[in-house]
Amino acid sequence: MKTRVSIKVNGVTQEHEVEPRTLLVHFLRDHCKLTGTHVGCETTLCGACTILMDGKAVKSCTVLAVQADGAEVTTIEGIARDGKLHPVQEGFWECHGLQCGYCTPGMIICSIELLQRNPKPTRKEIAHGLEGNLCRCTGYSHIIDAVQHAAKKIAKAK
């Protein structure tokens, strides 16, 4: 038995017939062909699959696609606008906030939500805010640099 699910992904309505047990991350990757969202653990622990759902950072490996029916979702592919990188993406690039890049989409999405809630976070607040996202390459220090870099850039632009 399949169910029709309609989710607005990066501004485009995506309607697909899926099994009710289909995970949101597989809806995005397999049905919408948006493979920038990664799967690292399937247990909500690593954060590689983090997306924005109705503006909130959500781990898409433990949300069913049917639960997201009618929602607005932003994935890493929808972060840059008109070919211009988001300040958080720029921060990760400038500060070497990534190595293998696998956790990066989730880290970037989570950082964007963090800066929306707290535009001037301290290093401690950034570290706390990213606690749900694992990175095995960078040792996090450059990631924290990246988020601070982005915060300054966003503040300057205002």
Add this chain to the structure above:
Amino acid sequence: MAARKSKPNGYVGRSIKRVEDPRLIKGVATYVDDLTLPGMLHMMVLRSPYAHAKINDIKTGAARELAGVVGVFTGADLNDKCGLVPCAALAPDQKAPKHTCLAGDRVYFVGHPVAVVVATDRYVARDALDLIEVDYDPLPVVVDPEKAIQADSPLTHPDLGTNVAFKWTLASGDLDRAFKEADRVIKARMVHQRLIPMAIEPRGCVASWHAGELSLTLWTSTQIPHLVRTLLPAMIGVPENKIRVVAPEVGGGYGSKLNLYAEEALVSHLAQRLNAPVKWIESRRENASATIHGRDQIGEYEVAVKKDGTLLGIRSHTIADIGAYNQLLTPAIPTLTGSMLSGCYKFKALRMDITGVYTNKMSTDAYRGAGRPEATYSIERLMDTVADELGIDRVKLRQKNFPKPTEFPFNTVTGLTYDSGNYQGALRKAQELAQYDKLIKQRDTARKHGRIFGVGLSTYVEICALGPSKMMSAGGWEWGCVRIEMSGKVTVITGTTPHGQGQETSFAQLAADKLGVPMEDIVVMRGDTAVAHYGRDTYGSRATVIGGTAILMCIDKIIAKAKQLAAHQLKAKEKDVIFKDGRFFAKGKPKNALTLQTLAAESYVAKNIPKNWEPGLEASSFFEPPNCTYPFGTHIVAVEIDRDTGVVEIVKYVAVDDCGPQINPLLVEGQVQGGIAHSLGQCLFEQCVYDENGQLLTGEFMDYAMPRAKDIPDYILGHTVTPSPSNPMGIKGVGEAGTIGATPAIANAVIDALAPFGVKHLDLPFTPEKVWRAMKDHQKQEPATSTTVTGVDVRRGRVKLPVA
């Protein structure tokens, strides 16, 4: 952020942001699981829930009948066509079990592959696994490697008749004399706990069989596509020149993807057998249970020392738990521990006896540092123990036993030749950055106020740039190719396989400077055996040193060849042609110059070329390094422990690493910080735990605790520069330095903090419970100064002093 050093001229030495990043930060990079091929099928693996059991029967009928299932295969169906998982490092006379891709009539560890399902959809394949019925008879399990070598132990592999896989000895110097001449013999026992590498991208692979060409393409999340291509033919019967292996974007390796795994052969075989592309993506639980583990040694150590602190001899009996099977390099890893056991110090004699032991667990193999972290941890903990026992300052003890900078190349007691070094210099620099004397005073003051504060250091040396071919079973050279395209753009192809290290950037920096062209004109290609025909890939902190040198050799050849063409066109003598900043001109006539771009176009159009001159501007090279490199450094750490909870907080972290000249300091910093984080995990949280039945208790991120952003201290990083004579750039490699230097520094700091309680040693990890219990157990020995402070209740909370 630390200020970035930059040189105005040239790319090398500058902190340039990575060229590989845009695709990664936009989410448009291609990892294995992002590949979809027409008609692609999905494989899932049924794994053993038992550590040791006899398989009586496997019923696959129900699974086969499930709609969407294409096939179900057991060992009986395919082990004869899908050969043995290879080990390239078996010790002489080593008894080794046959490592078939799927279990035969027994399983030997939890996670052992028993059967595979292939289906049109991954959800269906997963459903089908639940429909396979396996009738197991559980058998006695071997978990503890020390018990495993006792006569009454059950056997991991009963057919081998022993749990001892190999015995390996490294002995040099007159050890008896060293111990006879010693004033003191200091003894210690240390457990190097088993760790799980846990790359955030699990393993995965896609195989596609080309029925017309009878050839195979395998995309796999690996550090070693070239070695996979070399080794796969013996398993699946397809010749090497009919196999293309691609490592697309790889989401972390740390040694865990320096292997050839059963699943890579299984998808390759099944793609051929079913004539359809087959994909397998590992789950996190599979990754924890069936991708290699690291460390897992238990060592007894004795150091012979004069009372003035002069080191004489060291001996160790070490048991290395290698798990149930030998993966690619399993037996070689503990031997690296032996080779590096003497660390930065002069010893007269050494003996290390290693017993490799089979247990019913996943194999151990190379995990970041691969044998060296165990050596460095051992010797650096021993140095602190010796200093403590003799009442000598631990810094002075180290300095006393360092070789002097003038003694390099330095021949170690273990038979290695350390290429270059200035251990005193790195130590001095780290002490300056840490304000070491002030830090010690701060510790002493903190103690007087009842706080539990410790300072530790490690002075480390590691072995990198593996290595000369005589040391490596499959050769230790590296290959590269550079092509000046007809347009003047430059294509650099490396046989190394970067997966986060950033060589698409650092090799472009090297090539741009050497060729005098903008970095933007250079593309670095890697990770595809159809493009980079040969290579020895990425591990052992080798890629930039050996692979980078191969690129420079190619460019030397190209410049020499371009000079011939320039001489012809400028009507000058070849020896009079000068190459500078991307331009070729005759001596004394710099205005009449030909650019590299012009010459490249001419070389392919080939109308105006010297007689008998081979068209094109392309060269390839193999670099065979004359020696390994030996980076070194000093890490200094201060920790504070919460008396009520046992939580260890790192309050200061200083690392000074010497990896020779740095091509891109930003990338070096990233490697060092990332490496330290692995150590921090080992020191404070991480431990792979099997229970007495061989069940893996740490099979998810919920149970296997890795560092998160909040656990990381602010780093103070510095470096000294001591070039290596083993390559033209003088570089040494840095991928594993953090992990090798940091573990003993953190450990020494924690033990220093606990010293007032009388604690001499604790094995890692320093979990809050372990530390709290250590404090509680030693409470009686606690000196009065730490409990009586006027006006401060030391039992409740800590009084924070400003950290220098």
